[in-house]
Amino acid sequence: MAKVSAKNCVVLVGGYVFSTYTTQFDASKSVDALDATGFADGSKNFIPGIGISEMTLNMLWDSTTSKTLERMSLLTAGSNLTLIPEGYTAGAKTISMPYMQANFTPTGSPTSLVGIGSIKFANYGNTQGVEFGQALYHGTITATSTGTAVQDTITPASDLTSCAAAATLHIWTACATDTYAIVVQHSSDGSTSWSTIMTFAATGAAVTSERQTFAAAALKRYRRYLATRTGAAGNTLGFTVHFWRDPTQST
Amino acid sequence: MALATATITAAIAGMTVYKYGSTTTKISIKDINALDPHVEARDCPILFPAPGEWKGGAEGAPDEETTFGTASTRMWTVHQVFKYLFVQAQAGSERDINDYYLPASANADSIWSALLALDISGVDVEGVNMSPVGVVTDPTGTQHIGCFFDVTFRERINA
Numbered sequence: 180m181a182k183v184s185a186k187n188c189v190v191l192v193g194g195y196v197f198s199t200y201t202t203q204f205d206a207s208k209s210v211d212a213l214d215a216t217g218f219a220d221g222s223k224n225f226i227p228g229i230g231i232s233e234m235t236l237n238m239l240w241d242s243t244t245s246k247t248l249e250r251m252s253l254l255t256a257g258s259n260l261t262l263i264p265e266g267y268t269a270g271a272k273t274i275s276m277p278y279m280q281a282n283f284t285p286t287g288s289p290t291s292l293v294g295i296g297s298i299k300f301a302n303y304g305n306t307q308g309v310e311f312g313q314a315l316y317h318g319t320i321t322a323t324s325t326g327t328a329v330q331d332t333i334t335p336a337s338d339l340t341s342c343a344a345a346a347t348l349h350i351w352t353a354c355a356t357d358t359y360a361i362v363v364q365h366s367s368d369g370s371t372s373w374s375t376i377m378t379f380a381a382t383g384a385a386v387t388s389e390r391q392t393f394a395a396a397a398l399k400r401y402r403r404y405l406a407t408r409t410g411a412a413g414n415t416l417g418f419t420v421h422f423w424r425d426p427t428q429s430t
Numbered sequence: 431m432a433l434a435t436a437t438i439t440a441a442i443a444g445m446t447v448y449k450y451g452s453t454t455t456k457i458s459i460k461d462i463n464a465l466d467p468h469v470e471a472r473d474c475p476i477l478f479p480a481p482g483e484w485k486g487g488a489e490g491a492p493d494e495e496t497t498f499g500t501a502s503t504r505m506w507t508v509h510q511v512f513k514y515l516f517v518q519a520q521a522g523s524e525r526d527i528n529d530y531y532l533p534a535s536a537n538a539d540s541i542w543s544a545l546l547a548l549d550i551s552g553v554d555v556e557g558v559n560m561s562p563v564g565v566v567t568d569p570t571g572t573q574h575i576g577c578f579f580d581v582t583f584r585e586r587i588n589a
Contacts, residue, residue: 188498198499199588239497239505239589266500290554292589 187266189317190236191349191419193250193258194388200247202294203237204262206274208309232308234260234276234300240285240293245386251295254280259347259388260300261421267317269327273421275310275347277390279303306390310345312423315363315404319352319417326403326420328369333426338367338400342428344393348379350386352417357410359383363391363422369401376402383416398424433508434553434585436462439479442514442581445544449475450536457537468570469517475537477516480578481569486511497588506587509556516541517576521565530575534563538577545581552589557582 190201211228242248256279263271284296302308316326330336346363363377376398377391383406404420443461448454460478469476497505518534538560545558559580566576 185498186495186504187500190498196499199497199503199505201498202496204498292586 183265185264189261189263189267189419191259191261191351191388192236193255193260194349194351194386195245195250196349196351196417197236197238197247197250200239200241201236202239203235204264205235206262206276206309207234208232230308232276232302234262234274234278234309236260236298236300238295238298240287240295247295248285251280251298252283254283256280257303259349259390261347261349261388261419263314263317263419267314267419269314269316270329270332271314273310273312273314273423275312275421275423276300276308277303277306277347307345307423307425310347310421310423311426312421313402315346315402315420315422317419319415320406321413321415323408324404324406326405328366328401328403329422330369331400331402331424333424335429336400337430339398339424339428340430341395342398342425343395344376344398344422344424345390346377346379346393346423347388347390347421348381349388349419349421350381350383350416351419352415353385354383354410354412354414354416356412357383357408357414357416359416360407360409361418361420362405363420364403364405365399366401366403367399373403373405375405383418395425398428433510433587434550435485435510437550438510438512438553438583441548441550442477442512442545445541445548447477447537447540447544450533450540457541468572469520469568469574471520471523474517474519474574475533475576477514477541477579480513480515483513486513486580486582492587503588505589508585508587509582510585511580511582514579514581515566515568515576516579517566517568517574518563519575521573521575527575531563534575534577538563541579545579552586554584555581556584 190198212225213228261275278300281299286294361379362375364373439462447457458476492508494507561578
């Protein structure tokens with residue numbers, strides 16, 4: 180069993196890379212246990228209630244533009260938080276959730292850095308909560324780019340007849356003049372017959388994050404991103420794509 | 431991404447510490463490029479990096495990383511110990527210990543106070559450990575009245 184340090188973890192909050200401002204992360208996905216014990220039951224009997232998802236980051240204070248003080252004091256709702264706990268490689272495991280930020284708690288002591296405390300992120304919207312998925316990309320490009328084919332690693336890793344999915348895009352370095360059309364594609368063999376299953380609205384013109392969904396339908400086992408440039412300036416686009424599919428589907 | 435050893439030693443060398451009983455004459459404080467292998471009577475009192483053992487050993491290694499990210503950009507906390515030798519006067523230059531002890535201890539107190547007040551960007555003075563004031567030996571074997579200061583610094587890299 181490979182044991183991995185979290186030291187290379189990538190932390191993305193609403194399109195901002197805050198890895199070096201984050202000292203700890205916690206992700207929690209749980210479900211209420213509803214007591215359904217009746218007479219004559221052999222022991223207490225529970226049925227699952229509604230799911231609960233939340234994530235927590237301990238973060239450091241930085242008062243410069245677009246850093247933690249400015250961004251995290253907004254108490255944003257409707258943005259996205261994505262972690263790549265082992266650091267990025269194509270297909271690396273990810274943890275992601277659309278969030279509403281529930282608190283902002285600056286802290287300090289004479290012997291420590293100024294912190295912004297333990298920031299709690301609660302699930303936002305009618306979603307699956309914390310998504311455990313894979314990274315399709317985390318890096319920069321300057322021209323039209325096609326991502327590496329990433330194979331589904333949930334057993335069995337095969338084409339699925341009906342499976343819901345979602346993808347989250349973080350744009351962390353925006354382009355000055357070029358724009359990009361960024362989509363997620365799937366394929367059965369990882370090399371041919373790629374087709375688009377999700378299209379992001381973000382063009383790379385601004386730092387942002389966005390989540391797109393794929394309603395339950397045939398889902399092929401390989402996925403990749405395709406970023407098509409409009410313009411010729413060759414601006415740098417920094418972005419990350421997280422992909423999740425319903426892990427309960429196996430056929 | 432770098433440790434601030436040179437900045438720290440320069441800051442220590444730049445401290446203003448007046449001799450016992452004076453408000454104008456300062457204790458001589460040396461930087462790392464001015465190690466003093468042999469202390470002359472006219473140099474005293476003097477504080478300088480302890481030759482051969484100035485930079486601490488095990489404590490000099492990074493012992494904690496505190497944020498996530500790529501290796502070159504993540505934040506580290508590093509603890510380092512620097513050893514300084516304070517010499518009040520050559521042993522035998524006065525009639526008895528009473529002639530050394532008050533000025534030596536008063537000067538040591540002033541050095542301690544100055545060390546605690548060091549204000550270096552990205553660096554905290556974490557602790558100061560002073561050895562008993564008594565007979566110390568310089569690298570040439572000459573005996574003096576003085577003491578050692580072990581100063582522990584906490585440095586934040588990429589903070």
